Amino acid sequence: MYLITQMLNGLGAGSIYALIALGYSMVYGVVKLINFAHGDIIMVGSYMIFLTLGSGQPLWVAVLVSISFSAIMGVLIEQIAYRRLLNSGAPRIALLITAIGASIFLQNLAQLVFGANQKSMPKMFQLPAIRIGDMNVSNTLLNIIVAFIMMAFLQVLIHATKTGKAMRATSEDSGAAQLMGININRIIIFTFAVGSALAAVGAVLYTNTYMQIKPLMGGMLGLKAFVAAVFGGIGSIPGAMLGGFLLGLAESLSVVAGQSKWMDAAVFALLIIILLVRPSGLLGKHMKEKV
Amino acid sequence: MKKLMSLLLVAVMLFAVAACGPTDKPSAPSTPGGNGGELPDEIIIGGLAPLTGDVSQYGIASNNGSKLAVEEINKAGGILGKKIKYIAYDEQGDATAATIAYDRLVNEDNIVALIGDITTVPTIAVAQKAVEDGIPMITPTGTGAAITQAGKNIFRACFTDPYQGVLMANYAKEKLGASSVAVLYDTGDDYSKGVADAFWDAASELGLTQTDKEGYQPGSTDFNAQLTKIKAGNPDVVMVPGYYGDGAMILTQARELGITAKFLGSDGWDGLLNQVDESNYSALNGAFYCTQYSLREPGAELQRVMDAYKEFYADSDPEAEYLNMFAILGYEAMHIMAAAIESAGSVDSDKIVEALSNLEYNGVSGSIAYQGGQDPAREAYIVEFVDGVEVMRGVYSF
Numbered sequence: 001m002y003l004i005t006q007m008l009n010g011l012g013a014g015s016i017y018a019l020i021a022l023g024y025s026m027v028y029g030v031v032k033l034i035n036f037a038h039g040d041i042i043m044v045g046s047y048m049i050f051l052t053l054g055s056g057q058p059l060w061v062a063v064l065v066s067i068s069f070s071a072i073m074g075v076l077i078e079q080i081a082y083r084r085l086l087n088s089g090a091p092r093i094a095l096l097i098t099a100i101g102a103s104i105f106l107q108n109l110a111q112l113v114f115g116a117n118q119k120s121m122p123k124m125f126q127l128p129a130i131r132i133g134d135m136n137v138s139n140t141l142l143n144i145i146v147a148f149i150m151m152a153f154l155q156v157l158i159h160a161t162k163t164g165k166a167m168r169a170t171s172e173d174s175g176a177a178q179l180m181g182i183n184i185n186r187i188i189i190f191t192f193a194v195g196s197a198l199a200a201v202g203a204v205l206y207t208n209t210y211m212q213i214k215p216l217m218g219g220m221l222g223l224k225a226f227v228a229a230v231f232g233g234i235g236s237i238p239g240a241m242l243g244g245f246l247l248g249l250a251e252s253l254s255v256v257a258g259q260s261k262w263m264d265a266a267v268f269a270l271l272i273i274i275l276l277v278r279p280s281g282l283l284g285k286h287m288k289e290k291v
Numbered sequence: 292m293k294k295l296m297s298l299l300l301v302a303v304m305l306f307a308v309a310a311c312g313p314t315d316k317p318s319a320p321s322t323p324g325g326n327g328g329e330l331p332d333e334i335i336i337g338g339l340a341p342l343t344g345d346v347s348q349y350g351i352a353s354n355n356g357s358k359l360a361v362e363e364i365n366k367a368g369g370i371l372g373k374k375i376k377y378i379a380y381d382e383q384g385d386a387t388a389a390t391i392a393y394d395r396l397v398n399e400d401n402i403v404a405l406i407g408d409i410t411t412v413p414t415i416a417v418a419q420k421a422v423e424d425g426i427p428m429i430t431p432t433g434t435g436a437a438i439t440q441a442g443k444n445i446f447r448a449c450f451t452d453p454y455q456g457v458l459m460a461n462y463a464k465e466k467l468g469a470s471s472v473a474v475l476y477d478t479g480d481d482y483s484k485g486v487a488d489a490f491w492d493a494a495s496e497l498g499l500t501q502t503d504k505e506g507y508q509p510g511s512t513d514f515n516a517q518l519t520k521i522k523a524g525n526p527d528v529v530m531v532p533g534y535y536g537d538g539a540m541i542l543t544q545a546r547e548l549g550i551t552a553k554f555l556g557s558d559g560w561d562g563l564l565n566q567v568d569e570s571n572y573s574a575l576n577g578a579f580y581c582t583q584y585s586l587r588e589p590g591a592e593l594q595r596v597m598d599a600y601k602e603f604y605a606d607s608d609p610e611a612e613y614l615n616m617f618a619i620l621g622y623e624a625m626h627i628m629a630a631a632i633e634s635a636g637s638v639d640s641d642k643i644v645e646a647l648s649n650l651e652y653n654g655v656s657g658s659i660a661y662q663g664g665q666d667p668a669r670e671a672y673i674v675e676f677v678d679g680v681e682v683m684r685g686v687y688s689f
Contacts, residue, residue: 111343133549263508
């Protein structure tokens with residue numbers, strides 16, 4: 001019973017990591033860029049919810065506003081920070097550094113605009129209390145279900161639509177894709193938009209579960225989601241989900257093992273292990289450098 | 292051309308580095324600002340507080356209290372006939388920023404005394420520097436035991452962490468009838484660890500069963516794993532000696548998990564109510580914390596200060612959001628320092644330190660006496676959350 005509760009805890013936290021990891025994986029899959037500012041898009045999404053709810057709008061308006069604004073923000077960052085580097089074929093490391101810079105910029109902008117203090121959020125979704133034992137698992141179940149829905153939606157998008165085909169083509173070989181008549185700039189913008197919208201969904205779930213936001217919240221969250229994406233195989237959608245859930249489980253199991261002090265360390269230990277043993281991740285394609 | 296440009300750049304860089312370096316200052320143990328008997332034109336007192344960041348609730352409050360005290364003292368003629376000039380810097384709740392701000396206060400602003408810092412970790416960092424300079428320093432609210440152990444010129448106006456930990460353990464046993472306890476603390480914070488350890492040790496001495504001592508990392512938002520483990524041990528009371536941001540999340544998550552134990556906190560829970568939305572107030576029921584002043588049942592003197600605060604801050608703090616224990620302590624600390632300087636008759640650091648240790652001062656809730664030490668004897672008030680209202684449960688001591 002106790003073990004089941006802990007595993008549910010892990011899956012609940014893991015589903016938020018998974019949602020964010022989906023965004024990381026998507027962007028990496030298409031553009032080969034690790035968008036470190038992704039974690040801070042969640043922060044942007046959460047603050048948008050805070051602002052819309054604060055001005056008295058109903059919940060569904062807040063969610064819509066948050067998702068659209070985050071998507072726009074994601075595209076803006078791509079246009080301003082990454083576009084020129086992508087086009088000029090700059091080394092990937094330059095993009096990585098710019099991403100980190102964008103992340104820091106967003107964090108400090110939020111601190112300037114909203115102040116550095118935490119803000120409390122009202123309970124968002126009034127869910128009926130579903131109890132296992134005396135634990136109210138309605139939030140956890142919501143998170144897990146939404147994460148799976150999002151993954152299903154993404155899989156459909158990528159494998160059953162024309163745009164998805166174009167995304168896959170761009171990720172395989174952007175030069176050839178262009179020759180085939182695919183407008184890769186549009187595809188990249190679309191990727192960022194969808195990725196950021198996913199992050200906003202993650203933000204909605206996060207705000208509902210934890211009810212507290214602050215400008216630096218994207219930092220650790222984004223980092224753990226990044227580890228989840230790498231663990232599951234960066235570039236792979238099911239891999240991101242798997243990574244997220246496994247990471248959440250690792251955290252709660254480390255508490256079960258009596259080592260709550262090492263909760264965060266467990267996450268990063270997993271990163272080190274996977275990089276040593278199977279660097280392409282659990283579900284990632286094992287790619288050898290072609291000579 | 293290229294060579295010339297690079298040489299020029301190097302020259303500019305060197306100049307910039309030199310210009311930004313700290314200005315040379317005569318080093319300890321000479322007393323900065325003090326030249327024996329002569330008084331400067333104004334008494335410059337420095338202040339450090341987190342005006343932004345995770346614990347800004349405390350910094351703004353304490354700083355407001357100190358500024359109110361300065362206004363009062365100056366209106367009454369100042370100290371030794373000289374007006375106080377109070378210069379305060381925001382250290383954002385960060386120890387490194389605090390030490391940088393401290394350097395600025397001592398080297399550029401030439402303070403003769405320091406009111407600050409507010410939370411334990413930055414205060415310890417600043418205290419270690421203040422000990423080297425010998426400047427009299429009083430922290431209005433820093434409760435970490437290590438603060439005053441740094442040196443004899445470091446004082447505090449509040450109670451200490453070990454005291455709080457032992458107090459709450461006794462309260463749990465005596466008033467809440469607890470027979471088993473658990474602890475959930477912030478592993479990255481000395482304040483939290485200090486209170487947690489004191490509570491844990493006191494609990495075992497009192498014969499309480501210790502079920503779980505769990506930790507969380509700073510910045511955590513998900514405590515479900517630790518709370519589930521604590522729940523499995525079924526304690527009567529759970530001690531959560533963290534700051535109000537963490538406390539708010541822990542309490543709401545605990546109630547979601549169906550934990551019915553009573554929750555206890557230390558003085559860092561002040562302001563917790565502001566962190567919780569109205570829809571969640573019921574989650575706070577059955578939670579108690581200890582604090583240093585009762586602003587809900589004030590005596591005449593305390594009422595006078597509260598009214599003065601509301602009047603002085605009618606514009607910048609119209610809801611008196613920051614009128615809490617920390618504001619009163621900030622107010623007290625400034626008055627204590629002023630009284631010490633007055634008694635010393637000079638701005639010489641050593642003389643002020645000596646005056647402080649022999650000081651007997653009538654504060655707004657009773658007298659404070661250091662009696663040769665650096666920690667005053669203080670009482671604690673217990674506050675309980677009842678449906679979103681803080682209810683005073685009286686003074687408690689053991």
